[in-house]
Amino acid sequence: MNGLLGIENLTREEVQAILDRARDFQPGEGHGFRRFDLLRGRMVVNLFFEASTRTRTSFEIAAKRLGADAVSITAQASSVAKGESLVDTLNTLAAMRPDAIIMRHAASGAPHFLQRHLETPIINAGDGTHEHPTQALLDARTILDRGAKLEGLRVAIIGDIAHSRVARSNVYLLSKFGADIVLCGPASLLPPELKQMAPGVTLTTDMNEAIRDADVIMMLRVQLERQHEAAFPASEYFQFYGLRLEHLDTARPDVIVMHPGPINRGREISSEVADSQRSVILTQVENGISVRMAVLESVLGGKINAGTAH
Numbered sequence: 001m002n003g004l005l006g007i008e009n010l011t012r013e014e015v016q017a018i019l020d021r022a023r024d025f026q027p028g029e030g031h032g033f034r035r036f037d038l039l040r041g042r043m044v045v046n047l048f049f050e051a052s053t054r055t056r057t058s059f060e061i062a063a064k065r066l067g068a069d070a071v072s073i074t075a076q077a078s079s080v081a082k083g084e085s086l087v088d089t090l091n092t093l094a095a096m097r098p099d100a101i102i103m104r105h106a107a108s109g110a111p112h113f114l115q116r117h118l119e120t121p122i123i124n125a126g127d128g129t130h131e132h133p134t135q136a137l138l139d140a141r142t143i144l145d146r147g148a149k150l151e152g153l154r155v156a157i158i159g160d161i162a163h164s165r166v167a168r169s170n171v172y173l174l175s176k177f178g179a180d181i182v183l184c185g186p187a188s189l190l191p192p193e194l195k196q197m198a199p200g201v202t203l204t205t206d207m208n209e210a211i212r213d214a215d216v217i218m219m220l221r222v223q224l225e226r227q228h229e230a231a232f233p234a235s236e237y238f239q240f241y242g243l244r245l246e247h248l249d250t251a252r253p254d255v256i257v258m259h260p261g262p263i264n265r266g267r268e269i270s271s272e273v274a275d276s277q278r279s280v281i282l283t284q285v286e287n288g289i290s291v292r293m294a295v296l297e298s299v300l301g302g303k304i305n306a307g308t309a310h
């Protein structure tokens with residue numbers, strides 16, 4: 001079954017192939033993204049049941065840059081709002097014969113469940129707290145662009161680990177390449193079982209320990225929409241888990257600061273860090289297009305069997 005449901009079931013070679021191909025699509029210095037005719041006549045549907053700025057827009061741009069047609073719909077603007085079931089909505093869209101459906105859903109496993117009912121390839125644009133595969137791919141492309149190898153790299157992922165599909169996809173990807181991954185956050189947002197997720201993972205609640213000697217610091221948003229308990233007050237959270245300039249002193253001198261966005265300034269990251277030379281947050285956004293071009297080409301062009309349903 002073609003599609004991209006997660007990083008977990010991809011081989012290291014499949015991940016590498018996407019990352020290598022993404023480099024071909026990156027714009028040259030001072031240039032925009034080039035247009036290709038690789039997917040002319042193909043059509044993708046973006047179906048988002050949760051809010052998105054980066055992922056939805058970049059998938060649409062990526063499809064168009066490859067010559068494909070892209071249609072975007074949100075749950076609020078679809079017949080889901082009139083009570084249609086998820087399976088019926090997907091079957092309805094599939095009857096219009098798109099070449100792929102790109103979907104984001106609040107329920108973990110939703111795209112995996114739907115892929116069992118559908119021949120149309122599904123690309124997972126984020127499912128609940130489970131996976132966000134293209135985010136991990138664009139993060140890896142961004143790290144590699146700095147000239148770093150993933151093997152042996154110390155990557156600190158800090159914040160609301162419990163609810164983060166970005167953290168999970170990054171752990172699966174970075175672990176395949178031999179990185180050391182430190183997951184850090186308040187104990188209530190750091191499930192101990194994540195240590196067993198993949199080789200190379202350690203956990204700490206101490207932000208200073210996580211950052212010491214880090215090559216990459218990846219900050220995460222507190223996902224208030226997924227929390228059932230009372231959230232930390234913003235100022236208290238920032239005091240213990242907000243990234244400030246002084247934290248960078250104990251990291252590697254060439255440390256980069258990443259964030260999948262949307263960023264909450266003054267909650268998990270200070271403006272001084274977000275706007276500093278060490279921040280590659282907007283480079284991540286830019287790489288989202290080239291990586292998604294590579295994913296669309298591999299899924300629609302059938303070059304790589306990019307992931308299978310669980």
Ligand code: CP
Pocket residue numbers: 051052053054055056126135260261262
């Ligand atoms: N990183 C990310 O998924 O951002 P959006 O929610 O804006 O798509």
